Amino acid sequence: MTENVYQHFRKEEHTFIDNVLDWIQTCETQYTPYLTDFLDPRQVYIVTTLLGKDRELKLLGFGGYELAERKRLFIYPDYYDPKLEDFEIELVEIHYPQKFTTLTHSKILGTLMSTGVKREFFGDIMTDGQKWQFFVSKNMENYIKVQLEKIGNISIRLESKSFDDLIEPINEWEESMTTVASLRLDAVISTLFNISRQRAKLLIESGKVKVNWAEAIRADHELALLDTVSVRGFGRLFIQSLEGKTKKDKLRIAYRILYS
Missing domain, CATH: 3.10.290.10 (RNA-binding S4 domain)
Incomplete structure (x- = not known):
């Protein structure tokens, strides 16, 4: 069975496939929901493909807003009624001296990764041209806020925000x-x-x-x-x-x- 699945994907994706099959099996045997970390679009595609259409499990993805690139997936039995809070996503805004300096996506991501927290705990990093915000897994929010006081040599302050405060990201694609x-x-x-x-x-x-x-x-x-x-x-x-x-x-x- 697993070998038949492997043939449709690349060798370097096999470990991730094993994880996905374990998630699915856990949901099926324990009849309980499972929440993934933030996944990239390719990983979302793999999970969607492996779950298929014939199972008694359902799948929802959410990354904080409709056009999010990175998403958390919620795999759940058909009896369950998922809610927004089930995705355990927090929105954080970066306060910095906008008049005197600028931030970039790469600088922010590099600084977040320097805390030792893996990429899969972070969602999209967004800007409207001035403000910067990012999504983070709920269980890592406080740790990141304590760890980060600077991005490069720029002093910053991180503030939790509600989804109502989400900026409208610039789409430069x-x-x-x-x-x-x-x-x-x-x-x-x-x-x-x-x-x-x-x-x-x-x-x-x-x-x-x-x-x-x-x-x-x-x-x-x-x-x-x-x-x-x-x-x-x-x-x-x-x-x-x-x-x-x-x-x-x-x-x-x-x-x-x-x-x-």
Whole structure:
């Protein structure tokens, strides 16, 4: 059974698949809900696929707001009536001297990770151009507030906010469609960021590329649906959908891209 499941996914995803199957089994045998940590879009896709449509379990995802990229999933028996508080997500705002300095997504994320808390405990990091907010798992909120007093050399203060105080995030992603020779990591980076294949390969080999927030070290890594690729100094791209092949046997993909 498990081997049949594995064949539809990449080798590096097998450990995550094992975890998902354990979550599903726990819900089925104990007939009790299960809440995941924050998952990236690819992981959400895997959970949705493995859960299927024929089980007596249901699935809801929530990341703090409708367009959230990272979400917590709630797997539950059909008798259960899930509520917003079941997702255990807290909204935190960063207070800093806006008139004298600026913050960036990468600086905030790097500082959050420096506390020793894993990425899966944090949701989206958002800005409206001035204010910055982020989502965090409820059980980590107080720890983060105690640990963080600075981002770089900028003094900050963290304040818990209600969802009513959620800012309207700036959406700087550009959506488009193109064709690529293959879904190889170097080929996609080369095409979407308009750089040479050799330069894309060097970026990967020098540790400047991440796929789904994990460092990618192979230029021939095959991307898949809902993968997120971060390229230091260039930006991020997200594979939205695979639209088949052209008459010249190229792959047509729909994607979103965010330039640094």
